Amino acid sequence: MIEADLILRGARLLTLGPLKDERPRVGVAAGDVGAVNDGFVAARDGMIVATGHGRTHERFTRVEGALDKDVGGRVVMPGFVDPHTHLCYAGERWEEFATRRSGADYLAVLAAGGGIHATVRATREASDDQVLALLRRRIGDAAELGTTTIEVKSGYGLEPEEELRQLRLLARAKAEAPIDIAVTYLAAHALPAPFTDDRKRFIREATKALERVVDEKLAEAVDAFVEKGVFDIEDVRPLFNAAKKAGLAVTMHADQLNDVGASAFAARIGARSADHVAHASADGIRALARAQIPAVLLPGSAFFVGYAPPEARRFITARVPVALASDHNPGTSPLEGMPTAIALGVTLCGLTPHEAIVAATINAAHALGRGGRIGALLHGRRADIVVLDTDDERELAYRMGAPLVAEVYAAGRRVA
Ligand code: NIG
């Protein structure tokens, strides 16, 4: 007998369940959300115990205090998975934002000691409590907008000690967060001033910090900004090799503003995902397809910085798994929440609305190495569920900015 403490029924249910094996969706399946009309989902103790359609749920036992609700034909779908954010920062970058809108180049601002460095300064000046309060608020805002798993990077410390500070603050935020946080050590985001003349030494120290990251269990993955004038492949190779050896996943800011061969490198090194990829070459895309490594598209940064967005069709036709993320950060993507990322993924990158939903759920789960656990409404997955205020999920892509997220459950608990 199935026992449930949460039942949402009478739904247009998007299961996003795997078609056969557990793997990211590509090809035709990349646009299949597994819709079931008159569907239901039932959960117990934070895990999904059944999904189906019609009235079979009537046989289930409702435990005392269970929430049992007819959602009146509205969409019920997996909570969004945001696989790439930089929430751990203080300060905003209004002025840089304005100068860039009138033509200043993002990499030139960075090379002149602004950009990422400006946020590093503001974050160092902020107290631990201030940074924690900002993190809490940003995680809460993401949950309000339907995100139930979010990746958060360090990266605004730069010097290894400061990066460790960020990671420890992230561990505290994670411990109390209403949703799941996947922490990433963004070890090489920009070269800090004390290392200007010795990038090899910087990489050595960032690599050495991995020991403490692993000992204190501070991160699941290691990231780097592989970009013209920032770090090149040879710079980061030893860092990534050490990360893999230490059992951490590897991910990277790859070919965001220029094609530097980072997508192919991500494939070669067996990265968990290759992110941005707006300027990935055809070879890079083929390499990602062969290795079935998710490309995480970040249309927010293309939109706010004003560079050519990644063309989703190049990845979809090559059968690269496509995921979407907000890239929330104060420099290139001050956008909030996955519904906006979905809308931009459709309007800027050319995903279909259903492909964008796949990209924001099951494929994003794979981009975080959580493919079998979240991202789909299926027996045995965590009960991360969103109820939309519509009976047509395509509205997410169409009514940009509309308050469509009505209810959010993380591990079976109502969080928004
Ligand atoms: O994903 N480009 C590198 N990292 C971030 C932006 C960081 C910043 O400008 O503060 C990104 O775009």
Ligand code: FE
């Ligand atoms: Fe980023």
